[in-house]
Amino acid sequence: MVLTSEHPLNTGKTSRSSLILNMRGTRTSPLPVWFMRQAGRSLPEYRKVREGIAMLDSCLTPELVVEITMQPVRRHGVDAAIFFSDIVIPLKLAGLDVDIQPGVGPVLAHPVRTQKDADALRLISPEAFTPITEAVSQLVRELDETPLIGFGGAPFTLASYLIEGGPSRDLPHSRAMMRDHPQLWEQILQWCADITAQFIITQVTAGASALQVFDSWAGRLSPDDYEVFAKPYSERLFAQLAELRDSEGQPVPRIHFGVGTELILGSMYEAGATVMGIDSTTTLALASELFAHQVPLQGNISTEVLTSPWEVVSSHVDDVVRSGLKAPGHILNLGHGVPADTDPEILTRITEHIHRTT
Secondary structure (H helix, E strand, O other), X not given: OEOOOXXXXXXXXXXXXXXXXXXXXXXXXXXXXXXXXXXXXXXXXXXXXXXXXXXXXXXXOHHHHHHHHHHHHHHHOOOOEEOOOOOOHHHHHOOOOEEEEOOOEEEXXXXXXXXXXHHOOOOOOHHHHHHHHHHHHHHHHHHOOOOEEEEEEOHHHHHHHHHHOOOOOOOHHHHHHHXXXXXXXHHHHHHHHHHHHHHHHHHHHHOOOEEEEEEOOHHHOOHHXXXXXXXXXHHHHHHHHOOOEOXXXXXXXXXXXXXXXXXXXXXXXXXXXXXXXXXXXXXXXHHHHHXXXXXXXXXXXXXXXXXXXXXXXXXXXXXXXXXXXXOOOEEXXXXXXXXXXXXXXXXXXXXXXXXXXX
């Protein structure tokens, strides 16, 4: 799927940005930086515009999505925006009764656990994506030369919410289905892959210049279980995303990120990413060595240092930069999402420090 001539990767607006260059294996000076969950609860301006508006409603209101996505770009001067949404939005667009409860997370009124439940699942109708397309189009105009990153959830992580009915550390219903009903598991995971592909492809064709797939729960699986119960469906997702290419035939950069995934990083990369996001439990030096220094990396400033004195923070950031020196490209980011109680000023200082010293 070749992107239109008006797409920012084809007009040159974002193809020479530091973000895209590093994602494609060309290091820049300075290095690019953005933060996972940079548009969110740590910003007072975010909390103000979200007052009285449910999370999923805000994700489907284009004007609000644009404002929230732009807030960290204006405040911190980061090198990329990430589309403000949620990985369960495809579930809502597909007609499922899902909500995000404050302090809990995504909750489904009717979890999908039976063959009848799975047979009722449908792909998303094209017209349902209108709010997404409108928001991305507005953002691309406002961002100009700053790239927009689209995103979605990996099938395993999305399915964990779908089957458990909400967040779960132990995933009992999912594990039981893997073990006792593998064909049902396969049907549900394939559907999750396909609706997330629809969701991300919509963002990219509307103007996003890169994409990230979050597999937040993959680290809960053993390497063997990941190979059997998660990787095939991430491969199905990435195979569809790999068809997105610019007018010169270069693929849209694809980041794959999970938490606690050191033992499965190789498998996650094989699923189809072009850039690997690394959390704070693994050094970039180790990750780069694992990939024979051939894969661009993203990460991995520890969120735990964000409340430390600036001298500690800046020293840690410098250590992260040094750790990633052998990777062909490096995008500075956190090893996880911005905690809600983070002082926004520290993120601004980190951004300025990276731009000044790298």
